Structure formats: C-alpha cells, structure tokens
Amino acid sequence: MTSPAGPPPTGDGGDEPQRLKLLAVTACPTGIAHTYMAAEKLSQAAERLGIDMKVETQGSIGAENVLDDNDVRTADGIIVAADKDVDLGRFAGKRVITVGVAEGIHHPERLIEQVRSAPVHTADGPAPTSGKGGSGKERSLPYKALMNGVSYMIPFVVVGGLLIAISLSLGGHTDPSGGLVIPKDSFWMDVNNIGVIGFTLMVPILSGYIAYAIGDRPALVPGMIGGWIANTGALYDSKSGAGFIGAIVTGFLAGYLVLWIKKVKVPKFAQPIMPIIVIPIVATTALGLFFIYVIGKPISWVFEHLTSWLSGMTGTSAVLLGAILGLMIAFDMGGPVNKTAFLFGSGLIATGNQTVMGMCAAAIPVMPLGQGVATLIRKRLYTEQERETGLASLFMGCFGISEGAIPFAAARPAQVIPANMLGGAVAGAVAGLAGVSDAVPHGGPIVAVLGAVGGVPMFFVAVAIGTAVTALTTVTLVDVSERRRRGEVPVPSARTPEPALAAAVAVPGTGGATGPVRAALAKESGPTAEATGAPVSGDSAATGAGSTATAVADEAEVLSGYVTEETVTVRLAAEDKESAIREMAGLLAASGKVRDVEELVRTALRREEQGTTGLGEEIAIPHAKTDAVSAPVVAFARSNAGIEWGSLDGTRARLVFMISVPEAAAGDEHLRILALLSRKLMDPAFRERLTAAADARAILAVLSEIE
Secondary structure (H helix, E strand, C coil), X not given: CCCCCCCCCCCCCCCCCCCCEEEEEEECCCCCHHHHHHHHHHHHHHHHCCXXXXXXXXXXXXXXXXXXXXXXXXXXXXXXXXXXXXXXXXHCCCEEEEECHHHHHHCHHHHHHHHCCCCECCCCCCCCECCCCCCCCCCCHHHHHHHHHHHHHHHHHHXXXXXXXXXXXXXXXXXXXXXXXXXCCCHHHHHHHHHXXXXXXXXXXXXXXXXXXXXXXXXXXXXXXXXXXHCCHHHHCCCCCCHHHHHHXXXXXXXXXXXXXXXXXXXXXXXXXXXXXXXXXXXXXXXXXXXXXXXXXXXXXXXXXXXXXXXXCCCCCHHHHHHHHHHHHHHHCCCHHHHHHHHHHHHCXXXXXXXXHHHHHHHCCHHHHHHHHHHHHCHHHCCHHHHHHHHHHHHHHHCCCHHHHHHHHHHCHHHHHHHHHHHHHHHHHHHHHHCCEECCCCCCHHHHHCCCEECHHHHHHHHHHHHHHHHHHHHHHHHHHHHHHHHHCCCCCCCCCCCCCCCCCCCCCXXXXXXXXXXXXXXXXXXXXXXXXXXXXXXXXXXXXXXXHHHHHHHCCEHHHCECHHHEECCCCCCCHHHHHHHHHHHHHCCCCECCHHHHHHHHHHHHHHCCCEEECCEECCEEECCCECCCEEEEEEEEEEECCCCCCCCCEEEEEEEEECHHHXXXXXXXXXXXXXXXXXXXXXXXXHHXXXXXXXXXXXXXXXX
C-alpha cells in the first residue's frame, strides 16, 4: 500500500505514531439526506478500519463540523464526496480525492483506500478524481458547471428585472419615439438604473461561475471578463452582444483554457504566482482576443445579414413574417437574433408601419410568461428556487422583460429554447394575422395597458395562446427528459425541490462489509417477520428493550414532539407504495394536524413521481410540503413483508417514515428533521432496535435517541 504524502502524524505524545488521520467533506446540491448519509458512512468505515476521521458537512443548514487549518495541517489525506463545487484551495499539499456524494455512501472503504495513494493536490492543479467513482450515476462536469453559473445568475436576473419592471410601471409613460420612457433625473429613473446594473452583471456572472466550477479560482476572472466582452457588441462591431448564449460559451472556454494552462510545467519559483497572476492574465487576454477577433465577427455578420433578410420579407405574408419574428425574439432573449428582430420592428415605426412591431410586442412576453406558468402547472419538475424565479418571471413578462426566462433557458436549453421559440412563433403569427400594431418600441401587456397597442383584444389573445403553447411544450419536454434520464441513470434530479432522498445507498452485508452487487441485494429482501406484527428479529431482546424503553418514551418528546404514539404503528397493512402513503397519511391525521388528507396524499405522490424517496437499507421517507397540514408532523410504520419503493439497492421498504410540513414551516425545520433522520438511520444498530421494538411506545423510545 502506498503511504500518504509526508510522515503520519505522531501526536503530541507519540502514543500512536502510525494511526492514520483523514478528513472528508460531503455536500450535495440540496444539502440534506445525501450529505449526512455520506458523512455517516465515511465515519463508520473509518472507525471500523481504526482511522481517525473528521467530516465536514456542507448542507442547506450551513457548514457543520468545519475543518480548520490545524485539521488540514495534520491530515494524511482528504476525501471530497460532493455533487457541488467545494473549494479545494485549502487542501493544497495534501492527498485529495474528489468523487460524487453517492460514492461516499456506496464505497466508503474503497475511498479510504484510494486516498492513501491519491495524488497531492496543488494550488493550481485540477481536482483529482476517483477513476472508479460514479458508475455513470454522477452529473457530468459540464452540467454541474452550467448549473453553478445559473444558480449565481438567478439573483441578478430577479433583482434587476423586478426593479426595472417596478420603475417602468410606476414611473414610466409611453412615447412614440422611445417606447416606455421614465423622466430623467426622477426617482424612478434611479431605480431603473440600479435594475439595469443587475441585468448588465448577470451575463458575466453566468460566464464567470461556469468557469469557476471548471477551473477553480484562476478561472473566475477570465470567465467574468469574457462574459462581459460577449455581452458588449461594440467591442466586435456588432449592434448587439451575444447575450447569455455567448456567456455560456465564454464560461466553458475560460474554464477549460485554465485547466489546460494548469497542466503546463513551470519552474518551481514561478508556481506560487501562477494561480493569482500568470493564469488569470494569460487566460483573460487569450479569451478576450479570441472572442473579439474570431467569435465576434460571425456574430456581427449574422446581425447584419438577418436585418437585410428581414427587410426583404416586408411584403410577404403577415402570418409568416410574424412567425419568423416570434422565433427570432424567443431564440436568445437579448442576444443578436433577438435584437435583430426587435430593432427591425422598432425601426419601421418611424415609417408608419406599426404592425411589425405589434408582432414583436406579442412575442416578447411569451417566454417569461410561459416559463412562469410552467413552474405553476408542474411544480414537481422544478426546484423551490426555480419556482420562486418563475413567479418573478411572470411579473417581468407582464412588463415585456424577456430576460426573465433566461435562467430556465440556461439550465435546460434543449427543452426551454424550442418551447420558447414555438410559443413566440405562434404569438407573432396570431398578431400578424389579426393586424395588431404597436406604436412604441417595447412589448408585453404593459404597452397595451398604457394605450400604445392597436387591436388590444387580439394582442392579449396572441400573448395568451403563445404563453400556453410555451408552458405546455416546456413541461412536456422537461418531463420527457427527466423520465428518460431516470430510466438511463436512476438518480433523482439535482433540481428536485425537496431534498434528494433517492440516494444510491449500498446495503451493508454481514460482518460490516459494504457494496454487494445489486443482484445480490435483491435477494436480501425476503420476509423476516410474522404476519401478526411480531418483531422482525430478536424476539426476546425486543421484549426486554420494549419494556425498558417504554419508561424513557414517557419522559421525552420525540423529534420535537412531531412523532407521537398516535402517529406510530408496528404494522403497515399496505402492500404497495400508493396504499402505504395513504395509510401513513391516515396516521398523520390522527395527530389532529391534517386539514385535508386527500391533498396530503396527492402532494406526497407528486413528490414520488419526481424521484423515489426509498433510501435503500429497507428505508423510505416519503414527505410533502403542503398547507394540508397545520403544523409539522411525522409518522412511522413498519412493514413486515416490505413494500416495493423503487430503492436503488433493490430492497423493499420495511421502515417507513412520513414527514409533512406546511409551506410556511418548510425551511430549516423541514431540513433539520430530514438531516436527523437520514444521519441516524445509517446506524445499523439503531435500525435493528427500531425493527425489534415490540409496540408503539417502545418504537418512540428508540426514536427518542435521535435527539
């Protein structure tokens, strides 16, 4: 076995000079079950192997058990099991291995073995990864980088867009020469300017954080500057910048350029200045010049030739012209294709032709309105952040701010952009057919409300039809994509609005070994208890445990009082998942905190459609955020035969928890309950005690160990 870098720590007294000390960081995008399950698995494996290990968890509640400088200094190696970006700079000079969070759950012993011979991480080096990690179940680096950029961009879109919309609605008026105009030197102009700054920054932020996720800190500056260049058409003789599509391009170019530069061997004396001076300067200069002289010229050419082509179509069918303009408006939302169509329409206003701008005005709000509606009609397909962004997108759409749809297009371009284009084309065609006109160079319902639109009823019809087409097409394409992905790679989406509980959990075999093959796992799910509801195993021990623990349950609240004797049963009669959820909802109703049992069931089943809540290890935790309950409540039931829950390890669920919280209480408390349960349920001894408890009171006593 290869020894770790440097001699093992001797400790202050030198009592155990050979005892290995490892560190770990676990994290996932949602920051709940996977994070804590991986931490527990790694800790348990280290304890079995006689290794000291400290694990930092980066969950939604915040970083816990944070690794300090002394921990890093004395460590022999670091395991990073994460599906989100983790700063590796603090681990320079140490053996580091990075894998997906599922690897920390599946193969903790293997990771401990691998880190002992892992390469030493350098400040400007790429993140070392496990050659065996992932098994096709982890998100690719480009996907994670794109989502990293989108997550940082969203606040800028929301803040900038809403401030612009508010300033236009409260301080603007229509002007034939300038669209919606806000008086200069007014309070609302100042608000508008602040919003414009937010919108201006969103493109370089997207680019910069895509690059950061690929090339770490040295890539941040070239990514952001590259994004700014992409969005500034004047730098490459174009009337329009490349918009968010250009930002995605520059983000990936910057990230991979930095990775390539990092591979260049330099003298030792130059290594300290590489990440802070040499790499950022070289990458920024090279990327900037490449975009200006190579990528920028085609963008300018496209802009000019599209304008000429549109000019030649003014005498053709209004329906065809409207459809083409709608397609262009919806394609890149602020990019060169969008700007070409918009400037073409606005330029014809001065000639007395207002119908072309009417087609554009009807298409402009379709993208943000359609994406906002999509988040409302199929909530399960979107994260909580995306649903909140959807509401902001609806508001921006009403004021003709098409950029409100950019976060959705950047996150799912293959599904959202075609849906946007189809809806925009329909809206433009309907407006062209109806002869809708617009006297100002602006779009959206706001211009109709302010009296700048001719043919108002048909304008709203065009917008409504286009919005409906975009929304329905979006949810259809996203749903198909998610179903296909789950079929090919059965891991729940990182965009899951609830914590991603369907982790690929390895089932410990006898003797504490982990990682049996899935085919063998399926054979371990045979019945282990009598149909009478008797304990699954250890009958005599269960009786003693139950009688001892009953007194304990009388004295303490379990999970802050969310679990009570009324919400616990030793026998779940249901034989399938849906029946089990209905039965569990009935248990929750016994608490008196359920207003609408059917709505609770529907919400929980919608959550299951998004990805199974079967954790493996014969555990399932269905859960629902809904105002069908008046307060947080938790139920527990045991199934003797087990229920097929779609767990990735092939086991049937025998230990079933159901959690429900009202929307208003769905923050940290919801996360805390899930974190506590997922961490504790990784303890085999705890699961055995839970399985062996004789009655509800004994089960409560076992559950009281959680706190």
